[in-house]
Amino acid sequence: MSGTPSSPSRGHRPSAGPWRRLVRLGRPRATKANVLAASLAVLLGVGIATQVQLTQERGLSQLSQPDLVRVLDNISVRASRLDAQVRELEATRDRLRSGTGTTAEALAQAQKRVDTLGILAGTVAAKGPGMRMSISDPGNQVTGPLVLDLIQELRDAGAESIEIGGVRVVASSYVEDSGGRLSIDGKPVGRPVLVTAIGDPETLASAMMIPGGIVETIRQKGATATLSKQPTVEVTALHQPLTLTQATPVP
Amino acid sequence: MIPALGLLLGLALGLLLNPSVPLWLQPYLPIAIVAALDAVFGGVRAVLDGIFNDKVFVVSFLSNVVVAALIVFLGDQLGVGSQLSTGVVVVLGVRIFSNVASIRRHLFRA
Amino acid sequence: MTLLTSMLERPLDPGYQAAADRRRAAGRLPATSTRTPIVLVMVVLTGFLFAVGARSLRPQPTAASAAKAQLVQRIEALQARSSASTARLAALTGEVQSLEALSLRQSGAGGLESRSRSLAVQAGAAALAGPGLTLTLDDSPQSAAGADAGSRPSSGFSSGRVSSTDLQIVVNGLWAAGAEAISVNGHRLTSTAAIRFAGQAIIVDFRPLARPYVLTVLGDADRIRRVFDPAFAGVYLSQLHQALKIQVGWAPGSSLTVPGDPSLRLSFAAPLRRDVGSAPGPSPTGPATP
Structure with missing residues (x-):
């Protein structure tokens, strides 16, 4: 509003061109105004950076409430599982320390861990409660992604050991599907697809049967799935352990 | 000084009493506040220009608020409520800014 | 334009000037006092109006948002507790193992110990290090802007966001390409770790992930890329990148680490027979004799 052009100060030639003035502006000087301007500029920069980060950030609070409830469910399952394990291990450690029947205890513990790891690694046959499912798929409509989804759903429902079409499913198992021919870990899977999983039968079955779940998807594709809860199932297929060529255990 | 104290008193009253605004009044509230x-x-x-007049102040205050509310009401009836509200806010905003600029010139000479 | 100019040049109510002129003409001071009762009343009213407006127009912390905040708080607390428990578990496992090793060696049964160690590597309980690559997936920049896609529960994947299905397919492709170990955002993928979704959140082994999704893959990086890229997962990923603008970043690394999962435990499965060797039978796919 005050349109008077700022007069060149400190005896500068009034004819100094705009470029020279710009250069003079850029030259650092330790005047009060300069320091103030610099700190304002810094503040502006911080503000911009914060705002940019805020608009990019998407944490938990961005999720809707039903999603948050599911996340909470998931994480509390895990938390209580971890707590139980910590308590169990603490008891074991105390027993081992106290030295009562140490050798037997140690032997039992070591055996138990070998069993657990062996079952999880897929090198040991396993038995336990669980479910069996048979997917008859005359039109070869059960595709790789569906089987992948099935595996993840089973794991989510707490399956501890899974066998599909005579192949043991472990962490590194992969599903392939070329022209309707399914294979897991490179081994062909025949039709009907037989699925065996060890875990809580109720949880496993309800995870399969939920609306919009695996069984419904399979039905929509024109295949049928029959599912039965079993007090004991056996997972007998074994996984050939990978030979690690690149990775080495961290000591 | 005394008007400033009055403003604070009003703020305190509003915060303490915390009256519930009826729902039909709520659309007019933001515009009324900008007008105020x-x-x-x-x-x-x-005041700074040395031409303050209490009557003008009160009348301009009331007419501002009433006209702003009227515009919002009319806009709502015509189906252009939000556009008209935006217009009112822009006009009043520009006025507030230039008045503040003038106040600034009076107080800081800058 | 005239409107704008007049607005900018004479922002003050013209009534003030007119009143001042009138008073001057009448021989009085141009300005009245600011302390007249009517001004005071008006000013109190203004303050009241401001306070009431602020009170009633501020987005109320509704019951829903309060519940949400509480949920987030509980999730964060549980997350903190879980990671503390995991650390405790790792420490305890080490302690118990060394105690065991001591007493087993004394009794001459050290073989079990070394079996346990090699199985821990296969099962994903032990941390691994080595060369490999990292694959970073992130939502498209556009989708990040309109993040809050409403309250649809599970089905609502807005395009441009990485979904759990995408992650499943990519991980599957990486295993097929010869990956030796994979972790997602620092969570090791073991045989019980599921990649699922809870609405728009991706969950790995019951832990919600925050984007970006960083997959650390141990293995021969060149070979993995050679096999992965032309395969289904590679094509799928490049389509995600091109069509949905999902951000994909590959980076080879010479010394990467994937953590172990110390919380592996079974509560239902038991071994069918004791002490089958870690070497599988001649035909691993064939049904074993019960």
Whole structure:
């Protein structure tokens, strides 16, 4: 509003061109105004950076409430599982320390861990409660992604050991599907697809049967799935352990 | 000084009493506040210009608020409520800014 | 334009000037006092209006948002507790193992110990290090802007966001390409770790992930890329990148680490027979004799 052009100060030639003035502006000087301007500029920069980060950030609070409830469910399952394990291990450690029947205890513990790891690694046959499912798929409509989804759903429902079409499913198992021919870990899977999983039968079955779940998807594709809860199932297929060529255990 | 104290008193009253605004009044509230803000800054500027007049202040205040509410109401009836509200806010906003600029010139000479 | 100019040049109510002129003409001071009762009343009213407006127009912390905040708080607390428990578990496992090793060696049964160690590597309980690559997936920049896609529960994947299905397919492709170990955002993928979704959140082994999704893959990086890229997962990923603008970043690394999962435990499965060797039978796919 005050349109008077700022007069060149400190005896500068009034004819100094705009470029020279710009250069003079850029030259650092330790005047009060300069320091103030610099700190304002810094503040502006911080503000911009914060705002940019805020608009990019998407944490938990961005999720809707039903999603948050599911996340909470998931994480509390895990938390209580971890707590139980910590308590169990603490008891074991105390027993081992106290030295009562140490050798037997140690032997039992070591055996138990070998069993657990062996079952999880897929090198040991396993038995336990669980479910069996048979997917008859005359039109070869059960595709790789569906089987992948099935595996993840089973794991989510707490399956501890899974066998599909005579192949043991472990962490590194992969599903392939070329022209309707399914294979897991490179081994062909025949039709009907037989699925065996060890875990809580109720949880496993309800995870399969939920609306919009695996069984419904399979039905929509024109295949049928029959599912039965079993007090004991056996997972007998074994996984050939990978030979690690690149990775080495961290000591 | 005394008007400033009055403003604080009003703020405290509003915060303490915490009256519930009826739902039908709520659309008019934001616009009324902007209009009131304009009147207040106009009044301060008039004081600094040395031409303050209590009657003008009160009348401009009331007419601002009433006209702003009327515009919102009319806009809502015509189906252009949000556009008209935006227009009112822009006009009043520009006025507030230039009044504040004038106040600034009076107080800081900058 | 005239409107704008007049607005900018004479922002003050013209009434003030007119009143001042009138008073001057009448021989009085141009300005009245600011302390007249009517001004005071008006000013109190203004303050009241401001306070009431602020009170009633501020987005109320509704019951829903309060519940949400509480949920987030509980999730964060549980997350903190879980990671503390995991650390405790790792420490305890080490302690118990060394105690065991001591007493087993004394009794001459050290073989079990070394079996346990090699199985821990296969099962994903032990941390691994080595060369490999990292694959970073992130939502498209556009989708990040309109993040809050409403309250649809599970089905609502807005395009441009990485979904759990995408992650499943990519991980599957990486295993097929010869990956030796994979972790997602620092969570090791073991045989019980599921990649699922809870609405728009991706969950790995019951832990919600925050984007970006960083997959650390141990293995021969060149070979993995050679096999992965032309395969289904590679094509799928490049389509995600091209069509949905999902951000994909590959980076080879010479010394990467994937953590172990110390919380592996079974509560239902038991071994069918004791002490089958870690070497599988001649036909691993064939049904074993019960």
